[in-house]
Amino acid sequence: MARALDADVAVVGAGPAGIAAALAACNRGASVVVIDEQPAPGGQIWRHAAGAEPAGPAARTAVAALAASPATVLSGTAVWATAGDAALLAVDPAGVPGEVRARALVVATGAHDRPVAFPGWTLPGVMTAGGAQALAKAQGLAPGRRVVVAGAGPFLLPVARALVARGAAVVALAEATRRRDWLRHAPVAVRDAARLREYGRYRRTLHAAGVEVRWGQIVVRADGVDAVESVTLAPCDAAWRPDLDRAYAVAADALCTAYGFVPTVELARLLGCALTAEGSVRCDDDMRTSVPHVFAAGEPTGIGGAELATAEGAIAGAAAAGHARRGSGAPADAGLVRRRRRPARFAALLGDLFAPRPGLWELAAPDTVLCRCEDVTLAQARAAGASSAAGGMGALKIVSRCGQGPCQGRMCAELVARAAGQGAEHARYSVRPPLRPIALGTLAGVEVSGRRS
Numbered sequence: 001m002a003r004a005l006d007a008d009v010a011v012v013g014a015g016p017a018g019i020a021a022a023l024a025a026c027n028r029g030a031s032v033v034v035i036d037e038q039p040a041p042g043g044q045i046w047r048h049a050a051g052a053e054p055a056g057p058a059a060r061t062a063v064a065a066l067a068a069s070p071a072t073v074l075s076g077t078a079v080w081a082t083a084g085d086a087a088l089l090a091v092d093p094a095g096v097p098g099e100v101r102a103r104a105l106v107v108a109t110g111a112h113d114r115p116v117a118f119p120g121w122t123l124p125g126v127m128t129a130g131g132a133q134a135l136a137k138a139q140g141l142a143p144g145r146r147v148v149v150a151g152a153g154p155f156l157l158p159v160a161r162a163l164v165a166r167g168a169a170v171v172a173l174a175e176a177t178r179r180r181d182w183l184r185h186a187p188v189a190v191r192d193a194a195r196l197r198e199y200g201r202y203r204r205t206l207h208a209a210g211v212e213v214r215w216g217q218i219v220v221r222a223d224g225v226d227a228v229e230s231v232t233l234a235p236c237d238a239a240w241r242p243d244l245d246r247a248y249a250v251a252a253d254a255l256c257t258a259y260g261f262v263p264t265v266e267l268a269r270l271l272g273c274a275l276t277a278e279g280s281v282r283c284d285d286d287m288r289t290s291v292p293h294v295f296a297a298g299e300p301t302g303i304g305g306a307e308l309a310t311a312e313g314a315i316a317g318a319a320a321a322g323h324a325r326r327g328s329g330a331p332a333d334a335g336l337v338r339r340r341r342r343p344a345r346f347a348a349l350l351g352d353l354f355a356p357r358p359g360l361w362e363l364a365a366p367d368t369v370l371c372r373c374e375d376v377t378l379a380q381a382r383a384a385g386a387s388s389a390a391g392g393m394g395a396l397k398i399v400s401r402c403g404q405g406p407c408q409g410r411m412c413a414e415l416v417a418r419a420a421g422q423g424a425e426h427a428r429y430s431v432r433p434p435l436r437p438i439a440l441g442t443l444a445g446v447e448v449s450g451r452r453s
């Protein structure tokens with residue numbers, strides 16, 4: 001990338017929210033730079049193979065509109081630090097560093113799968129459902145021939161369908177919630193006929209492939225020597241605690257788990273944005289964060305899916321353009337605000353229905369690794385928590401080394417916090433650059449606003 005780029009608005013992330021934000025800002029006359037780690041725009045939900053069009057009319061329309069817009073799109077480029085109030089330090093696929101300076105920022109960094117630890121979860125062949133979907137969409141591959149998909153929520157269905165389409169046999173589709181849990185939320189769900197029709201299409205496709213949902217069942221363990229050979233499932237109660245007396249094994253060479261998503265908020269935190277108690281970025285109706293020139297949209301503000309992310313992105317982009325060009329944005333467009341309400345209601349329903357339950361955090365055994373970067377087990381995390389209780393997550397990190405590996409705690413923070421008795425609301429290590437691993441040779445050549453760092 002260029003050594004330095006200047007723009008009215010910089011958008012980080014090119015999923016549904018980021019694309020909508022960029023288009024809205026462009027439409028209001030702002031100059032826009034979009035920075036995205038993936039090789040092509042679309043994000044996880046609209047991910048597609050290089051050189052191919054994304055699936056679905058909404059995705060194709062959005063990606064084509066971005067390509068036709070005056071926005072500068074930096075694909076394959078990762079933001080690893082900030083410099084000053086509104087400058088982002090980034091590195092391109094070749095390792096060339098650069099700086100993007102903007103008057104307003106839109107954080108649309110998406111989310112990542114919530115990791116869940118259980119015996120065998122570190123075996124080759126065990127992956128998150130999001131990882132399996134990315135593999136299927138971008139590479140046209142399934143993670144195995146006989147795959148178990150386990151978790152909670154509607155995301156299980158498109159992942160299972162993608163795997164079937166890539167030639168895998170989904171030998172079990174285990175949904176931790178029960179049918180009666182869904183029925184309790186039916187009065188709200190029926191207001192969104194389009195979502196129900198989409199759900200029905202997934203179910204019919206999977207039924208035709210011989211895949212049926214196993215309601216009220218949860219993964220207990222994965223077993224194998226050098227890779228997954230079998231997966232143990234068990235019926236579970238309303239708290240997702242398994243009935244081990246009724247557990248059974250399924251022969252499989254891959255296991256994909258999906259127990260929800262965690263907002264990716266490291267950049268927002270580095271910029272000084274306040275978070276809600278749930279760990280998402282706190283925003284007003286204009287999607288403005290606690291930092292006046294920083295806006296957020298999509299999953300960082302709470303998990304809600306593509307439709308909600310697109311609506312929030314349009315609001316954030318318009319407000320960011322107003323801030324950049326006038327120093328303050330006009331009130332959010334009433335039509336955009338109304339457009340956001342229905343998917344927001346549906347997102348709240350999903351959050352209530354599929355929020356992690358206590359049994360999920362009781363699956364790990366004492367010798368189960370929680371921090372994969374540093375090989376810290378549940379027993380070790382508990383001992384570290386007992387010796388560093390007064391110091392919080394920072395002290396725990398020093399005592400146990402949890403969070404000091406390449407993932408910087410993204411995968412283990414919640415697991416370790418719960419094991420150490422810190423409480424899920426404190427499941428965050430301090431955030432500092434680099435947000436992503438960066439080569440020392442690249443770092444040595446970084447210049448910030450004309451100064452070599």
